Amino acid sequence: MGFERFGTVSFVSQTKVAKFVDFLDEGSLMGTKCKSCGTKYFPPRNDCAECLSSDMEWFEITGPGKLVTYSKLMYAPSGFEKDLPYRICVVEYPDGVKVFGRISPSISDEELSIGMDLVAVPVKLSGDKVAYEFRRP
Amino acid sequence: MGFERFGTVSFVSQTKVAKFVDFLDEGSLMGTKCKSCGTKYFPPRNDCAECLSSDMEWFEITGPGKLVTYSKLMYAPSGFEKDLPYRICVVEYPDGVKVFGRISPSISDEELSIGMDLVAVPVKLSGDKVAYEFRRP
């Protein structure tokens, strides 16, 4: 339990990596790393697809990363209507880890350009929910 | 449209054989018969699996038929709780047509025996809904 606090609308409550939400509370965006073979994962996971070990440790995603691509949504699925319009994106970090998320409203459409530096920042949402968004470093 | 009036809880509103419900309103339980090859169907259908014709006509299921098997439910899916307990059954008619439905509360558990004669009778349910049930002839 606990994972239902992640995001505007949540669909999963139970996962072995629910601690991700606690780290967001504490201000950190975390991935997991396999203690056995060293593979780094974002999104974090409990199990390693490379060596099949389930012995993982947490590591912090620190920035900045570079904007790979993005889009601004004018329509949304149920439960997200009040956030419209918003922008989703993929950001790639120097170690090759990529992170999917939303771009902060503090950055205008005009400022956006592929390749620009961005950092992931944990944010509080209404209803005791948490997420992260990408801002200027 | 119209088929959502069939049964205690309905899951389908649109079908080409929605007229079935109108026949129930008028007091008749109807199946369909292929005009091309003569195959009789209950439940009624718009299309013939034998000869692939879609030219069907309605025919009335008249009784009595014989009770093939039955069971009394002590638990029910959502929406049927207030009907509990109730009994479902299969009845076979002399022409080989079988009909699935509920047994009328007018017949006690003790009276039930496999092979007994039963007739299907259209019934009105609350909320302008219709169904049929099996009674003594």
Added chain:
Amino acid sequence: MQKVGIIGVGQSAFVRGYEGSIRELVFEGFSEAMRDAQIKPQDIQASIICSAPEYDKQRTPAGLMAEYLGLNPQPTFYIESVCSSSSMGLRVAFSMIQAGLHDVVAVIGFQKMSEISSAESQERMGRGADIMWESPFGTMMPAYYAMHARAHMNTYGTTEEDLALIRVKAASYGQINEKAVYRKGVTLEKALESDPVSTPLKVFDCCANADGSSCIIVASEEMAKKLSPKPVWILGLGAASAPINMAGRTTFTGLTCAREAAKQAYDMAGVGPGDIDVAEVHDCFTIAEMMAYEDLGFAEPGKGKELIRNKETYIGGKIPVNVDGGLLSKGHPIGATGGSQIRTITLQLRGEAGPMQVDGAKIGLVHNIGGVGIYGNVTIFGRDE
């Protein structure tokens, strides 16, 4: 044509209320099968994901599982025939290997029945029948199998006690299966005294819902011989269907889909019921096991009750059936069930079934049914001498 073999099997513990996500649940069965086969995800050339979609929030779980298990960029897809999904998955894996498209295929079954709320589950239960013609009357799986039990009793004199004896057997083996969800014994009295669910079936006539996953690694003859010290071969495959509407059925004392599938499987394997050393049958309800005895030819029609009365389906009997606890005690996580049955038979034929071992088992059978006899799969397995 070449042979097709099983080189690895795995399953999670079957539990009530698994506390992780479906991807983590699936990993448990998968990783056990990979360790068993001693291969790596990149050795798997295709994956087939089997479950019943109504229990998931996740749409199109095949893609998600392939990513989580390290099975990209290999093809993956989803197969469903409700409770027999992973046996149907095995049939398709066999086919793709025989067609030369792949040499090693993973058949992965799962269900987290607790993923949805109890109210949601109640709502879905009613929609497993024809939603136009039967669901509007208020139907449930137990009621349908109960109608079969009523017909069987009326035709053959089978009794409620006969059905209870099947539950007693299941529970005696569930007690010794560490992966079973129901680990307690059940006395005849306790089974007979349990509350009615849908007459004549009672609480103890019904299998236990569970969360669980299973995984079967299937390989071409050449790869199986190369990779596995003890491959288990698929000798015969049968599959058939029957109308979803009860009004379309020709009998209620057995399942025609099972009879037809059994015939195909026996013919293909070149064996008969008397050649089977150990069997897993789909005992979602006690009456389902009773009908399986007869549909599979272990007993003549109506004589299934003699088998259980004489303990012929216990270990040491003529034809041991569900000596891992079956769906009744091991549990029935829909999409994982067939895979778990196949795993049990594979372990039996390898001589690795531990306290559940049937000595010297050479030929095994899996009988896996989807819905109330809508889909029937029968598969026969053998080992090298």
Added chain:
Amino acid sequence: MQKVGIIGVGQSAFVRGYEGSIRELVFEGFSEAMRDAQIKPQDIQASIICSAPEYDKQRTPAGLMAEYLGLNPQPTFYIESVCSSSSMGLRVAFSMIQAGLHDVVAVIGFQKMSEISSAESQERMGRGADIMWESPFGTMMPAYYAMHARAHMNTYGTTEEDLALIRVKAASYGQINEKAVYRKGVTLEKALESDPVSTPLKVFDCCANADGSSCIIVASEEMAKKLSPKPVWILGLGAASAPINMAGRTTFTGLTCAREAAKQAYDMAGVGPGDIDVAEVHDCFTIAEMMAYEDLGFAEPGKGKELIRNKETYIGGKIPVNVDGGLLSKGHPIGATGGSQIRTITLQLRGEAGPMQVDGAKIGLVHNIGGVGIYGNVTIFGRDE
């Protein structure tokens, strides 16, 4: 190994808001295919039902369809890889025939997207992504393809006008396809002026939701030669997957699953992109067709825009693509889409495509994608000389 052929094809009209039940919808495509193949339901030895389950109230529709279509007691089951389900179904039918399990298999696709309410549909849309890590941000198919469009434009200089030209082409053929849901022409201006859905994609960059069904009858070489005057042969099959999470992707200017599937299909068929006379590609969005040009090797990476600017993908061009209107105008009833693509190519290779005919087409290709490049299927077809 023997060949496997297609001996019958059918599809319903693709419409908005079909007014019957899903069984009646499926019958339309099935009966057309049966008439085309001139066989009866009892000649079908197995059926594979393909759709996306979220749009149905009916659980386990395979059983229901088999009953309605007269396909009991033959085996039936359900295959899903979202939008590419029926291409995956074809791959499995091919496999079962090659394995010798069946000689004639029906691959039946359907979707009644209007079966659920608009609100329910909006709710499901968000769950097609990884529901743990992406859906909580509020995601939709158009947004994912839009991210690909943005990357393609940034990397290669592709423009919004280039994408609009693809829609103009689709609409020009949708006008002459009686089974298409969108029968109107679209001018470049109209396409460019349409409202943004998810930048840079606009309303006219997106395919039309539709209700529809399709059916493909697949047969062994012997049966195909016996039953069909003009069998169309499956020459090459490719299938691959990519991570469902965007964070797991290596590129956004193409779909790796399509590239891998294309390579497999070309290798198996022993042909290259230059040998293809007519193609159906998965244009759920205009950018998807643009990427398909490049992923399939019809153009070098980044040069897809030249193909459409020069009308090379129109009839009469170098490689006619989606000359039946494609998903954009013909419509995209998820489970039926691949079957409809296969039907179009079959008719083309038989010379029976009417006003859409590509003269003398001998080799055709179907590119069918599930989700945002989660599943990729590429299949190559040929005819006798």
